[in-house]
Amino acid sequence: MDLELILMQLFSGLALGAILVMVALGLTIVFGMLGIVNFAHGALFMVGAYAGLWVAAQTGSFWWALLVAPIAIGVLGMAIERFLIRPLYGRSPDDPLLLTFGLGYVLVESVRITFGTDGIPFSAPEALQGVVDLGVGYFPLYRLFVVGVVALVLLLLWVALEKTRFGLIVRAGARDPLIMKVLGVDVGRLWLLVFGLGVGLTALGGVLAAPMRNVSPEMGTLVLAEAFVVTVIGGMGSLLGAVVAGLLVGIAVSMTALFAPEMATIVMFALMALILLVRPQGLFGRPGAGA
């Protein structure tokens, strides 16, 4: 086992983790603001991938797919918040969770009806095919591109949260919902936007992941579990936690695949169990805030 192979696998893990970061970030933003877990999050990831597939087929351009699909699915997310979740505010916190869980079923079946039950291959655009020399070995260009896009999105998100009024409100509101009343914020509109943003992020993850795996109606199930693992490890509601834990899990899975491929999926669940034992609130979670 030479060092180069390990370094290459590390990069692979980074690309895998980057996708997880997108999904977990969407989940945790929605939880932080609205206090609900979106069980349709994995299904919306999958819908994002299919939307990307469809847009790419219509326009012949991966770039349009990358831009249009997340926005379209984000708008779908807003519609979900407005018409399905909003009636449930004030009821048991389990209710929105159960509702989105049922919605996941509906989305998966709808995609099966529209696109068929078989997986569809989705190839990266010409410009992103091939490999680059990283000095330690050749690495698929597309994976490098994924890491780059996610880094860019994280930067934009950071600017939006740290430097704008919207970000100020989101951060304050996540800490203490009462503040928003004091600031005179229209909570309904804010929640709509935040839910749309969370869904848009996971859809973007779906489009980015599509060329790396087969696009299939079931692809969301494992992603949902993965996003849960990342969120528990990082700490619910912590954006930094989602980023760090996402990359950590990606790298852990990919390194395990190198040494014991059959343990690759299992290792992240084991990692989560370990975190629960030693630090139940997660790496960056506040004690008491859910643990």
Added chain:
Amino acid sequence: MTAIMSVTDVGRSFGGFVALAGITAEFERNKVTAVIGPNGAGKSTFFNVLSGVLAPSTGSIRFKGQELKGLKQHRFAHLGIARSYQITNLFPHLSVEENVRVAAQALRTRYDILRHRESYPELPQKAEAALAQVGLLHRRGRRARDLAHGEQRALEIAIALVADPELLLLDEPTAGMGPEETKDMVALIERLAADRTILLVEHKMKMILGLSDRILVLHHGRLIADGTPAAVQSDPEVRRVYLGQNDGYA
């Protein structure tokens, strides 16, 4: 002059924020002690530390000679410490009687899965006695959430009372009550004080001055005064802290 609970140099901080620092006090048996202070003075933290909700960061709390620091919260009830909550905190869908009975059961049996819950005849008796004490017997069949606010406050006390605690912690027992209901509550507390130690947080000054044997004043997490109502009232430090505070102190 025997102390039932003694608090030595107790402090509690959250991250970098010190909510409570260096509190030392003793609570005598069968006395009413009030804890007052402006908002944010640390009263709630103090109460939560005394009832086991929060562990103290520093110091020691002894109850009847036993160290409480490090005990899990549910143990406090078994030792004879009960509390009520500032915001009404009941079992909303259970009946009034069930609310009190399940509280009584907590000290008797908790994991018995084979016997019938009716096979503890002393539980309904205890529940009945506690409800009679707070004057809620006529509401025993109602669901807790359907009670009027004042009745819910009374049920809150009954739940704490059914454990027959030696130390009763009351967190703003008259919060949100009108003058009539407040008067009833004061009379109730006076009756209860006959044979148990009571510690209460309150904002209504008039009530405290009439009811308490002793007053502790907290400010910025520190104990700035400790004495009889008369002594505390004339304390210059307390007057300074409360000056301009519209807490009904005048």
Added chain:
Amino acid sequence: MMSTTELAAPGALPAHGPVSAGRALDRWRVPLTVAVLCVLPFVLPSQALAVNVLIYGLFTVGFNLLFGYTGLLSFGHAAFFGAGAYLTGMSIVHFGFGWLGAMLTGVVGASLLSAVIGALAIRTRGIYFCMVTLALAQLVYYLALQASGWTGGENGLRGFTVARAELIGGFSVNLLDPLQKYYFLMVFAALALWFVSRVLNSPFGAAIEAVRENETRARACGFDVERTKLLSFILSGALCGLAGTLSALHLSIVPLDALSVHTSSIVVMMTMLGGAGSFFGPFVGALVFLLIEDVASLWTSHWQLIVGIVFILFVLFMPKGIWGSLIALARREGRAPR
């Protein structure tokens, strides 16, 4: 007429119409449920449906103890159902156990697994809980997938048909006869129901109610909330394990799907359809779910779409489920103004 009044007398119930009807329903819930289960094979369109209602109903009863009565929503109960089924099958295939030994292995194994998963999951609160249970159940799923030498991996576990169950005294039950098999399995379900009813009536039943209603207050009253939750979790896991055991005996195979998220989801849906926190609701939920599946799959392969939509409508408009809403209606009618 005389006999009916005599029947009512020992209950010493206050005679106020619907209120006493509700109480009587509670008191007789086990015999009534078992009576319904007894006639099920004759009133349902197929005996296969009746067995499924029995098994999934019991699975839902176990889940409901945790969700409906203790207030903890788990999305990982397939782990216990699947563990019960797999361990039953594996102890026959690999160790040549008899049916009773295999069943015991299944139930005990599922209980131990639920103790481990429960102890981890209970370290978290609220909404975290369902995420952790889902993830840990996935761990079990992938472990079973990898340990294909023991479990048969993706193909499921096969080759352990129990044709005949020997009883004491030389009696035996022919498990190849659908009706004999149904009543054989039903005996265990009936025992489990009696057990659950006892637990609900016990002081522990009051403790889980208190935890569900108000965790903070329950703790202040002196309940060890974590331990109460864990015990409830284990009892729930054991019951779901029993359901899995029955399923293994019934099907003579264990599909890998028994451990999947889908199986965890089914039990959540059945509970919600029937009514969380009601005694008979789980069987109503199981029946309705399986009927939708049967009927809808006759004219479309996308029956899950219909299940999903029906489920969403229930969450939005009938969160108490079918049986739960009926009970609420009866109670409201019966509540005398005081």
